[in-house]
Amino acid sequence: ETGVTQSPTHLIKTRGQQVTLRCSSQSGHNTVSWYQQALGQGPQFIFQYYREEENGRGNFPPRFSGLQFPNYSSELNVNALELDDSALYLCASSRPIVPNTEAFFGQGTRLTVV
Amino acid sequence: QQQVKQSPQSLIVQKGGISIINCAYENTAFDYFPWYQQFPGKGPALLIAIRPDVSEKKEGRFTISFNKSAKQFSLHIMDSQPGDSATYFCAAFSGSRLTFGEGTQLTVNP
Numbered sequence: 001e002t003g004v005t006q007s008p009t010h011l012i013k014t015r016g017q018q019v020t021l022r023c024s025s026q027s028g029h030n031t032v033s034w035y036q037q038a039l040g041q042g043p044q045f046i047f048q049y050y051r052e053e054e055n056g057r058g059n060f061p062p063r064f065s066g067l068q069f070p071n072y073s074s075e076l077n078v079n080a081l082e083l084d085d086s087a088l089y090l091c092a093s094s095r096p097i098v099p100n101t102e103a104f105f106g107q108g109t110r111l112t113v114v
Numbered sequence: 115q116q117q118v119k120q121s122p123q124s125l126i127v128q129k130g131g132i133s134i135i136n137c138a139y140e141n142t143a144f145d146y147f148p149w150y151q152q153f154p155g156k157g158p159a160l161l162i163a164i165r166p167d168v169s170e171k172k173e174g175r176f177t178i179s180f181n182k183s184a185k186q187f188s189l190h191i192m193d194s195q196p197g198d199s200a201t202y203f204c205a206a207f208s209g210s211r212l213t214f215g216e217g218t219q220l221t222v223n224p
Contacts, residue, residue: 004157033211042120042203042214043158056210090157092212102148103212105157 003027004093004106012112013081021076021109023091031055032074033103034066035090043090049074078111086113117141118206120215128223133191135218137204140185144206144213149178149189152201152217161202162189194222 003026013019025032031050035043045058049068063079072093078085088110092103120137127133137147146165150158164171164178164187171178177190191198199222204215 042216045211048210058211102160102163104160107157
């Protein structure tokens, strides 16, 4: 078990709604990354936060946004939900990028958009 | 854009056999190559990782072989056990992100 916790574990939303997912990073880790994992596929990088600033973003539209708080926990917000947003959303925490790049994942939040 | 290609998509081995999963990458900026194991309903768990200045790394029954010139790397699971049945992902790290392969569903029969 990693020290990365995510909430909620499951969520059902209606198309067009907004959702907020939460992540608490492992102790000593100040970098948090979010990934989207569609069924049967590998995780896709959404963005990373380091010291409360976005530090890299994948190919996701602006309606995907995030925050990192002073205690290094993080939120992922998705506006105007679409059916294709249904996926497992994973949070990963790590120590500063260089030299340690080991990322530890939480159990994920399963989002279903209907 | 698929930058890490993984094969096979699924793999069935007998208990005690060797499981081999292969990955190939394109981006020479990748500088760290981890493998993750994922069970249904769980997040990926870091299994073993290698840097490109090393050709092989072994941890217990798990070995990564790395060929920098061919831009390929593979995971070998020796003495495969039914408990190893899971989905395995190779990944490559550059900048701030991990790029994952599409996964291999491994089934180890008793």
